[in-house]
Amino acid sequence: MKTTAKVLFLLLMVITLNAQVKDFPKLMEDDFSGLKITREQTFDGNSLWGYINGGADIFLEYGLNNLLLQEIEVNHNKLKIEIYRMTDPYAAFGIYSVSHYKCEEKYQSLKFSCVTQYQIQCAIGEYYISIINTNGSKDEQELSKRVFDIIISKIHSDEVTLPEVFKNSLLKQNIEQIKYFRGILGVQNGISEWYDYFDKFEGYEIFVLPTKLSGSAVNVAQIKFKSSSDAKLFLGNVGIETGDIEKITEKITNDSGRFVKMLNETTMIFVKSYSDSSEIKELIKKIL
Template sequence: MKKLILKLFQSDMRSLILIVGSFLLSITSLSQDFSSLKNCKVLRSAEFSKESLWGHINGGADLYLEYGFNILHFTELRVDSFTIRVEDYEMSDSESAFGIYSISHFKCSPLSDIPVENCQSRYQLQLLSGNHYISIVNSSGTVHEQQIALSIAKLLLENIGVAHFTLPGLFNHNLFKDHLRNLKLYKGILALQNAATSLVDYFQNYQNYLVYSLSIPLSQSYLNISLVNFVNNPSPGDFPVAYGFDTSPDESFMQYRVKISPSVFVLVEYDEPATLEEESFIKNILVHLETLEIQ
């Protein structure tokens, strides 16, 4: 009996050593990523899988999982006297990373010093490269902390590489070039509920879809363009909006739906234009969509 207990104890100890060793190796590898930063100390570092993500962002994990999540590399740094939190979300693909990035940034401005899509506010720098969505958060919003965040971003890009996201061809048109920072990608009902409640009713009965949605401000309202892909499945015949021109059920705005392929369509929603310039702008968009239509 004593031999059996000793054997079990030794086995458990070996397992514990392996677990601790792997954890320390993880911390070491994460720490090395920031070793070139001056006056930098790693306070905490961890990796969160699909199963453990709830332990880091309780209440928000399901949204990342809906988009397609692999692993989160988390590091808390002390640089000079400032505390910086670095979150590198490694998503399943570049589309998933773009989706999370697109619904996470607002009221921020791009930095020309960073060679990938990015957005900086006083307290946060966000960037997108390949299948990585990265958030760098400081605690005080000082100019010096923002410079530290920039240095961290450049260092991370050296490690993961620079990769640009390719937008759907629909949006590669001069009509949209000044508005592309407003382009969002929704990959399920949770994303729509969080960031596009006006679209929820259209999709609440469906699954396996992608919605690229671009909101363009007009003088008195907005024009919304949604590129909808039912991911290699035919578009449902009972979708709430018919093909061609229509008005919303409450007749408050115009709708136009055009088929691009059996599984892809575009939905445009807009109010009556307030100016001749806006009328011409909307007309040009509709003409552009007609060139993509299939029968």
């Protein structure tokens, strides 16, 4: 009986893994001629450590279902395709937001995408996608874009909606730099100077946009804590008394400013400026 049970368990695992692979918006060898898939493998939260040792924790912090890895070759050009299926679109956007740097261009058809000589990244629906080429040649870049187009055409999911504060015209210039965190690893990777603000909390969500107003650095964030007591403790940590809902509270010290507008008992807009000028204060109030 034990042997039969083990066989049935293994069979169920194989069926489950095959179903997961088929469910991915993956590349198929008949998608275009000359395409050869040289490796295809799936990873879940436990096995991800075997693929990206030291980097798996942040994916788990955001919420990972599984990863499909494909390595392909077309006319001696090689690509690595990583399709991370996260738990929800915000998890996918979050991991994308802390993974892209110095984008050279973006896909106009997508809200969140980043193209460089060696890599294409995007967040679309619950998927974070990364396509990496080996040499950065023109042929490899063109192949990457062709593969990318095929993969995203197979995804039909809703994209992330940003909080209303980030629709302000003063923030449009750098909106593609917005980041989303669900834990301290995200904060550490995306805005390390705020680490001490959040290392004692859990269960929060942060959208933050590093930007400039009139040439001065400003970080604009919408933060949601899991409880009103956490929100009050955070305000105390940054030197601000608990403010009334929908009213602006500010604290100016040492040539910098902190501004808060409570949206409800657990959610706030928090702005950290690195200037105490009256001009910056007025611009921040226009955002709030």
